[in-house]
Amino acid sequence: MHDVTIIGAGLAGLQLARLLARGGASVLLVDARRTVTQSVRTTGIFVRRTIEDFASIHPFLGAPIRAIGVHSPAGRTIELAGEGDEFRVGRMRPLYAAMLQQAIAAGAQWLPETAYAGVDRRDDHCEVQFRDGRRVATRFLAGADGAHSRVGRDLQLDQNTRWITGVEHVFPSASGTAPRFDVWVDPWLAPGYLAWLVDDGEEIHAGVGGHRHRFDPVTALRAFEERLRNEERLGPAAPVEKRGGLIPVNGILRRIGNRHGVLVGDAAGAVSPLTAGGLDACMRLSAHAASVLLLGIRRRAALDRYDGAAFRSRFASRLAMRWTFDLASRSRSLIELGFGVAQTAVARHIVRHVFFGRGSFPEVALTRAAPAIRRA
Numbered sequence: 001m002h003d004v005t006i007i008g009a010g011l012a013g014l015q016l017a018r019l020l021a022r023g024g025a026s027v028l029l030v031d032a033r034r035t036v037t038q039s040v041r042t043t044g045i046f047v048r049r050t051i052e053d054f055a056s057i058h059p060f061l062g063a064p065i066r067a068i069g070v071h072s073p074a075g076r077t078i079e080l081a082g083e084g085d086e087f088r089v090g091r092m093r094p095l096y097a098a099m100l101q102q103a104i105a106a107g108a109q110w111l112p113e114t115a116y117a118g119v120d121r122r123d124d125h126c127e128v129q130f131r132d133g134r135r136v137a138t139r140f141l142a143g144a145d146g147a148h149s150r151v152g153r154d155l156q157l158d159q160n161t162r163w164i165t166g167v168e169h170v171f172p173s174a175s176g177t178a179p180r181f182d183v184w185v186d187p188w189l190a191p192g193y194l195a196w197l198v199d200d201g202e203e204i205h206a207g208v209g210g211h212r213h214r215f216d217p218v219t220a221l222r223a224f225e226e227r228l229r230n231e232e233r234l235g236p237a238a239p240v241e242k243r244g245g246l247i248p249v250n251g252i253l254r255r256i257g258n259r260h261g262v263l264v265g266d267a268a269g270a271v272s273p274l275t276a277g278g279l280d281a282c283m284r285l286s287a288h289a290a291s292v293l294l295l296g297i298r299r300r301a302a303l304d305r306y307d308g309a310a311f312r313s314r315f316a317s318r319l320a321m322r323w324t325f326d327l328a329s330r331s332r333s334l335i336e337l338g339f340g341v342a343q344t345a346v347a348r349h350i351v352r353h354v355f356f357g358r359g360s361f362p363e364v365a366l367t368r369a370a371p372a373i374r375r376a
Contacts (some may be wrong), residue, residue, distance in 0.1 A: 065200060192330075255307075
């Protein structure tokens with residue numbers, strides 16, 4: 001019997017697997033893909049707080065980005081400059097491959113090309129079923145299976161209810177300019193969210209995101225890239241990679257765990273409702289989950305402390321701002337008015353806080369039962 005079976009080998013699942021294995025747990029990591037480098041979905045933009053607190057990702061990061069431009073439909077621009085290295089784009093494929101090897105080296109078992117089918121919950125363990133007919137026994141089941149979590153459904157935990165759809169292309173960079181992050185607030189391109197261009201000197205990420213019932217993301221991305229080429233922000237080279245998927249923006253869910261298992265990453269709604277940034281929350285929540293699960297192996301009641309409701313208050317202001325942004329961003333005239341107001345000192349402080357603030361996810365105290373997690 002495994003101590004923990006993890007469904008999904010994205011950033012959240014890989015982080016959880018390597019920390020649990022380093023803590024001495026018997027771990028089975030399962031994914032339907034053949035390799036962890038196949039079909040990477042995330043843009044991979046890491047914020048300063050994550051960069052400072054997780055040294056293990058440093059070898060897989062691009063050049064630091066301090067400059068950001070926020071653009072209106074009519075061409076107004078708010079220029080911001082961070083005090084430190086505010087953003088760095090992760091090279092997600094080699095990062096995922098390295099995290100998987102670290103998990104395996106620590107003793108985790110890797111089971112690729114295996115699709116989750118369901119779970120039978122028993123008093124003291126779970127029987128996990130796969131589509132090929134195999135079954136495995138595990139003390140706990142962890143769902144790292146994305147915004148539409150089947151594990152969460154089967155464990156009778158909360159489900160995400162609000163999403164935006166994001167899609168982007170990755171290009172080689174030949175700009176020769178200083179690393180830069182630009183975003184556009186434009187309801188024609190990205191209703192309810194943003195279009196973005198990140199150029200760190202090695203890679204260019206161009207993407208759009210928005211409410212899926214209000215736009216066609218593929219058509220919007222094509223129009224956005226045409227605009228970027230007309231403005232000579234993007235060259236004629238073809239994209240080398242395409243990424244995309246659903247991003248939950250309902251804030252962290254209340255019920256993200258019970259005595260049979262836990263949810264992490266997008267499955268737990270651990271994404272900023274306003275900025276849709278999820279990598280910092282992903283890393284921190286997975287570390288917290290590992291700590292709780294290591295305790296739970298010895299005393300199942302320890303899982304009672306894995307409670308999303310305890311984090312909800314940190315998302316309240318961003319949920320309110322998400323609601324306001326959804327309303328205001330439907331109108332180009334309101335967006336232009338907002339850009340005019342944003343030139344005031346108070347409004348500019350708010351804008352800086354949105355992009356450079358360090359409150360993406362609360363700190364989680366790790367327990368004495370998880371020294372390996374603190375070292376990692």
